[in-house]
Amino acid sequence: MNDYQQPDATGHFGNYGGTFASETLTHAIQELREAYERYKNDPEFLAEFNYELAHFVGRPSPIYHAARTSSEVGGAQIYLKREDLNHTGAHKINNTIGQAMLAKRMGKPRVIAETGAGQHGVATATICARYGLECVVYMGSQDVKRQSPNVYRMNLLGATVVPVESGSKTLKDALNEAMRDWVTNVENTFYIIGTVAGPHPYPMMVRDFQSVIGTECIAQMPDMLGGQGKQPDAVIACVGGGSNAMGIFHPYIPFAGTRLIGVEAAGEGLDSGKHSASILRGSPGVLHGNRTYLLQNEDGQVTETHSISAGLDYPGVGPEHAYLADIGRAEYVGVTDAQALEAFHYLCRTEGIIPALESSHAVAYAMQLAKTMRPDQSILVNLSGRGDKDIGTVADLSGVDFYDRPSMRGLSVKGGSL
Numbered sequence: 157m158n159d160y161q162q163p164d165a166t167g168h169f170g171n172y173g174g175t176f177a178s179e180t181l182t183h184a185i186q187e188l189r190e191a192y193e194r195y196k197n198d199p200e201f202l203a204e205f206n207y208e209l210a211h212f213v214g215r216p217s218p219i220y221h222a223a224r225t226s227s228e229v230g231g232a233q234i235y236l237k238r239e240d241l242n243h244t245g246a247h248k249i250n251n252t253i254g255q256a257m258l259a260k261r262m263g264k265p266r267v268i269a270e271t272g273a274g275q276h277g278v279a280t281a282t283i284c285a286r287y288g289l290e291c292v293v294y295m296g297s298q299d300v301k302r303q304s305p306n307v308y309r310m311n312l313l314g315a316t317v318v319p320v321e322s323g324s325k326t327l328k329d330a331l332n333e334a335m336r337d338w339v340t341n342v343e344n345t346f347y348i349i350g351t352v353a354g355p356h357p358y359p360m361m362v363r364d365f366q367s368v369i370g371t372e373c374i375a376q377m378p379d380m381l382g383g384q385g386k387q388p389d390a391v392i393a394c395v396g397g398g399s400n401a402m403g404i405f406h407p408y409i410p411f412a413g414t415r416l417i418g419v420e421a422a423g424e425g426l427d428s429g430k431h432s433a434s435i436l437r438g439s440p441g442v443l444h445g446n447r448t449y450l451l452q453n454e455d456g457q458v459t460e461t462h463s464i465s466a467g468l469d470y471p472g473v474g475p476e477h478a479y480l481a482d483i484g485r486a487e488y489v490g491v492t493d494a495q496a497l498e499a500f501h502y503l504c505r506t507e508g509i510i511p512a513l514e515s516s517h518a519v520a521y522a523m524q525l526a527k528t529m530r531p532d533q534s535i536l537v538n539l540s541g542r543g544d545k546d547i548g549t550v551a552d553l554s555g556v557d558f559y560d561r562p563s564m565r566g567l568s569v570k571g572g573s574l
Contacts, residue, residue, distance in 0.1 A: 161409055161476075167356020167446075170482060172475035175355040176442045181335075184342045189357045191262050196364065201257065208253045209368060212286065213243045215250075216372045219380050219536070224506050225523070232529035234522050235380060235388065236539040237373055237404065240511065246541030247369060247400045248279035252348055254365035256283040259346035266290040266345045270334040272299050272327030272396070273467030273514060274306025275541055276350030281315035291315040294333045298325040299466045306545050324460045327396075327470045331444055351397025352474030355445030359474050366403025373536060374407055381534060390415040390525060393538035394517040395488065396432065396468035398477045400540035405486060406476075415487065417525070418477060419517045421463035422490030430462040434473040435481050435488040443472040449481070464493035464549070465513035467541075491517040497553060499523060500543065512541035513549065 167173045177185055195201040209215040218241065222234045239247040252269075259267055267289045271277030277293040284291035293310055297319040300307055310317050323329040331349075338347045352359045352366075370391075378386050391408055393401035395418035405416045423431030431437065438449040441456060450472040451459045463469040480486035491499075496513055499520035503511050511519060515538070522537045529535070543550075 161406070163356060163360055167360070169359075169476045169479035171440070172448050172478040173356055173359055173446050175445060176447065177355045177445045178339060180339045181342065181355075184338065185355050187262065188258070191258055192357050192361050195258060195261065204257060205254055209250065213249050213253070214241065215368065216376070217241050219373065219376045221380060222507050225503070226526065228506065229523050229526050231526040231531060232389065232533040232535050233531065234526055235377075235534060235536045236509070237369060237536060239369065239400065239538060239540050240509070240515070240542035244275065244279045244282050245544065246275040246279065246512065247366060247403060247538075248276045248350060248541075249282065250368055250403070251350065251362050251365040251399060252276070252279040252283045255346070255348040255361070256287055256289065259289060259348070260287060262346065264344060264346035266292070266341065267348055268292045268294070268334050268337050268345055269348045269350060270294045270327065270330040271350065272296070272330065272469055273465065273512070273541075274299070274303040274310070274545055275467065275512075277315070277317070278306050278309050278313070280348050280350075281310040281313035284315065285313045292318060292337065294318050294320055294330040294337070296320045296324070296326040296330045299327065299330070299469075302549050303466055303545055304548070326461070326466065328458065328461070335444070351399045352402045352476060353397045353444055353446055353448065353472060359446065359476055362399050363402045363406055363474075363476060366399050367406045369400070369403040369538065370405065370407030373404060377536065387411055387414050388534045388536040389413070389529065390417055390535045391538070392417045392419060392518045392522050392525070392535060394419045394468060394514045394540060395435075395473060395477060396421065396470045396514065397472070398474040400538050402474060402476055404538045405480070409485060416480070416485060417521065418486055418488045419521045420488055420490050421465060421468035421517060422492045423462040423464070425492060426490050431490070432461040432463045432468050432470060433490050434471060435477065436490050438471075438473075440478070446475050448475040448478045449473050464496055464553070465517070465546070467512070467514040468517065489521055491520045495520045497550065500546075500550060509539070510543040510547070511539055512543045513546045515540045516543075
């Protein structure tokens with residue numbers, strides 16, 4: 157794993173990170189910390205991890221030149237890191253493999269996870285099926301409704317999906333319930349956190365497993381750009397908790413000529429009160445085991461969030477993102493629901509790629525930025541997932557009855573017609 161920009165001994169990146177957890181979890185967190193420290197550079201562990209990435213996930217994922225988009229938008233050339241082509245359709249599988257391998261080695265037969273958009277839940281259920289582990293996934297009931305295809309996928313893979321009815325019924329609340337489960341079943345249960353948040357070592361560990369994304373890009377981009385050593389002028393990724401962004405950012409941190417730009421969910425507008433922009437509109441506080449930027453009121457109570465994309469609907473951000481923002485190594489911007497939806501449709505019709513609504517935020521900002529740059533410059537976007545899971549949401553927001561629209565009627569199907 158990369159040696160630069162590691163947290164200190166207490167798991168802090170500058171003022172952010174650390175371990176803020178109940179006493180009942182202290183032993184489990186220390187046990188995990190020791191296990192990860194033991195295995196993260198172990199040749200046998202790394203060989204198995206890399207084998208799974210190659211033969212189960214299908215890595216390396218390709219980089220695609222979005223030539224039509226680049227030509228139509230004007231300015232810089234836009235490239236897409238195709239994490240949507242991974243097995244299960246997103247970047248999440250990279251991390252769940254690594255953590256499931258740790259669970260096996262630690263003798264934990266039961267795995268729990270939280271999920272928002274459902275991709276982390278699907279990835280966790282997938283690897284648990286692969287390794288024969290019991291799997292329980294917590295998901296806000298609001299997200300269960302808007303991500304029903306992924307709920308069914310998890311059931312098919314043998315996982316138990318537990319709808320969470322508390323709070324805003326989204327990702328934050330799912331994580332709360334998963335934490336409660338872990339406290340109750342700490343001896344036999346491994347908690348696979350899906351983002352670069354939580355108590356140390358999770359932010360570091362998830363980032364390390366996801367850094368395969370950026371490491372591949374550094375090797376791939378010179379061929380795409382036609383010159384040895386050439387790298388993009390900007391790397392862009394959406395940021396909720398921030399695992400896909402940190403996965404592509406981390407290996408690029410030493411490349412001073414490459415801007416790192418995280419795109420937060422501006423929802424209905426940064427000043428509307430209906431968004432999930434933790435860095436742009438948040439303040440430092442403690443959430444889910446670490447100190448970071450979060451959305452909170454004057455009394456320190458976490459406020460409700462909003463985003464068109466379930467995976468970005470989270471009131472905090474990974475502590476390393478908070479640190480990168482403070483030191484100015486990464487920039488953070490906001491993209492609204494409307495802008496993300498427009499980019500979603502644009503990529504579908506211009507490149508033949510259906511992106512996740514999360515990834516559409518990054519695409520939208522890349523299209524804005526490209527116009528301000530020269531044609532000999534380049535932008536690399538982490539296309540973190542595919543949008544199959546979102547077509548129902550997009551149809552509803554577009555005023556289309558997904559199951560009874562006129563364009564569907566008369567189509568020939570097995571056993572009759574629509």
